[in-house]
Amino acid sequence: MTQDLPLLLCALHSFAFAAFHLAFWRLFGWKRELAKVGLATRAIVQILNLRLVYVFMGIGTACLLFPVELRGTALGRAxxxxxxxFWIGRTIEQAMFLRLNHALVHALTVLFVLGAVLFALPLLST
Known part of the structure; x- marks a missing residue:
C-alpha cells in the first residue's frame, strides 16, 4: 500500500482540481461575466472547463484503479x-497569462508544481 501512496495522492490532487473547476461558475461569476463575451467564447470556455473536469476525474480514477499498470507498463509511465x-505547462502558463501578485495566484502555482512532483514520484520508484 505504501507503494501506492503517491498514486493515491495523485488521485486526490486530480479530484480536488475537478471539484475546483466545477466551482468556477460560482467562484468567478460566470453567469454574469461570460454574458459579456460572444456566444462562441462563452460556449468554448465552459466546454473546455467541463472537459478538463472530465480529464481530472479520469486521471484520478486511473490512479486508483490501475496503480500496477501505471507503474509497470510503458503506457502507464507515458x-x-x-x-x-501537463502540470509543468500549467505552471508556466500561470506565469505568462495570470500576472497577478496575489496570494491565491501564488497558492495555485504551488499546487500546480505539487501536481508535477506528485505525478513524477511513481516514475522515480519504478
Missing part, C-alpha cells in the same frame, strides 16, 4: 509523464 508535463 500517462504519468503526460501529467508531469
Amino acid at each position: 500517462l504519468l509523464w503526460f501529467m508531469v508535463v
Whole structure:
C-alpha cells in the first residue's frame, strides 16, 4: 500500500482540481461575466472547463484503479509523464497569462508544481 501512496495522492490532487473547476461558475461569476463575451467564447470556455473536469476525474480514477499498470507498463509511465508535463505547462502558463501578485495566484502555482512532483514520484520508484 505504501507503494501506492503517491498514486493515491495523485488521485486526490486530480479530484480536488475537478471539484475546483466545477466551482468556477460560482467562484468567478460566470453567469454574469461570460454574458459579456460572444456566444462562441462563452460556449468554448465552459466546454473546455467541463472537459478538463472530465480529464481530472479520469486521471484520478486511473490512479486508483490501475496503480500496477501505471507503474509497470510503458503506457502507464507515458500517462504519468503526460501529467508531469501537463502540470509543468500549467505552471508556466500561470506565469505568462495570470500576472497577478496575489496570494491565491501564488497558492495555485504551488499546487500546480505539487501536481508535477506528485505525478513524477511513481516514475522515480519504478
